[in-house]
Amino acid sequence: MLGRLNHVAIVVPDLAVAARVYADTLGARVSVPVDLPDHGVTTVFVELGNTKIELLHPLGAASPIAKFLADHPSGGMHHVCYEVEDIVMARDRLRASGARVLGDGEPRIGAHGKPVLFLHPKDFCGTLVELEQA
Ligand code: CO
Numbered sequence: 001m002l003g004r005l006n007h008v009a010i011v012v013p014d015l016a017v018a019a020r021v022y023a024d025t026l027g028a029r030v031s032v033p034v035d036l037p038d039h040g041v042t043t044v045f046v047e048l049g050n051t052k053i054e055l056l057h058p059l060g061a062a063s064p065i066a067k068f069l070a071d072h073p074s075g076g077m078h079h080v081c082y083e084v085e086d087i088v089m090a091r092d093r094l095r096a097s098g099a100r101v102l103g104d105g106e107p108r109i110g111a112h113g114k115p116v117l118f119l120h121p122k123d124f125c126g127t128l129v130e131l132e133q134a
Pocket of ligand 1: 007009054079081130
């Protein structure tokens with residue numbers, strides 16, 4: 001069911017500083033900041049050969065990552081995103097096994113224009129998991 005690692009998302013307190021760390025210190029290719037108002041985040045994409053790192057910063061008062069940043073003021077790893085071929089089939093299989101799907105359980109369009117779902121960290125080794133239909 002599980003396909004490739006699509007991205008790892010890291011919440012950061014300062015996007016410009018984080019982008020410089022990846023571009024200058026680590027020598028990676030980074031995008032300009034992209035506002036995603038529907039998701040309440042501003043993102044810098046770090047393009048690696050085999051996956052992406054998404055540097056996330058809250059956008060707007062209702063940002064879903066505002067509390068995470070308040071709890072982790074230095075930033076930290078927020079979620080991992082795995083690709084699946086059929087997100088509804090994956091959701092139904094996970095639910096049947098007792099895993100909790102966050103929200104109303106209906107896939108919504110994620111940061112890359114594809115359907116995504118989030119799974120409860122307590123069911124997945126303490127890590128928030130995003131599934132994206134590839
Ligand atoms: Co993500």
